[in-house]
């Protein structure tokens with residue numbers, strides 16, 4: 238008899254897990270059918286000049302993605318921040334740019350977005366080549382955790398939205414890490430789109446990464462920020478910022494890289510100019 242109960246319980250649990258996906262889909266559909274609040278539209282207009290550059294169909298898609306994103310993720314204020322709609326909308330709009338043409342995908346591991354008023358300090362340990370571990374104090378504008386968290390400086394998120402063509406955007410940077418971290422640790426090799434070819438992707442990335450490392454070692458400054466030379470994960474986050482914000486020079490200077498990113502992100506920002 239206890240075995241029968243166990244079997245019943247097990248099938249109930251399996252049933253619940255299987256039913257969760259269609260249920261979630263249904264909920265998302267309902268959220269997307271709701272009208273986009275007029276106050277959110279006003280915030281987009283005021284804070285997100287990038288939005289106006291998007292073609293009409295992508296504007297609509299972005300708004301629907303934002304509605305789901307805001308409904309599903311928890312925004313938490315830190316160091317005295319009271320979370321406002323202005324913060325939710327400005328951050329969601331930038332984070333959802335990376336989700337365009339990706340139906341029913343909303344950073345599945347991510348649960349919380351922590352918002353600090355400005356750049357924040359993190360303490361950690363680092364070991365040098367001789368194995369000496371030292372305490373480090375770093376000032377950050379954003380951080381992406383593998384375990385369901387993104388941390389952002391509101392001041393930097395706001396500034397990133399206000400300057401859509403400088404190739405710097407902390408929200409795009411951290412959420413590119415989230416895409417990368419979906420399969421585990423960030424490695425600069427996220428789960429690729431069907432149209433990407435893994436071999437080609439890794440050859441193109443490696444070549445551009447090596448080139449940036451060399452440039453940075455020689456003290457040269459170019460289109461890509463030297464921070465991208467830190468490791469392949471940072472490289473992917475840095476080129477994502479440039480792909481969205483400076484597609485023209487990226488396509489001119491790194492055509493193969495642009496093509497890979499265009500396939501990965503399923504958009505062609507060049508055609509919007």
Ligand SMILES: [Zn+2]
Pocket residue numbers: 410414470471474
């Ligand atoms: Zn990073």
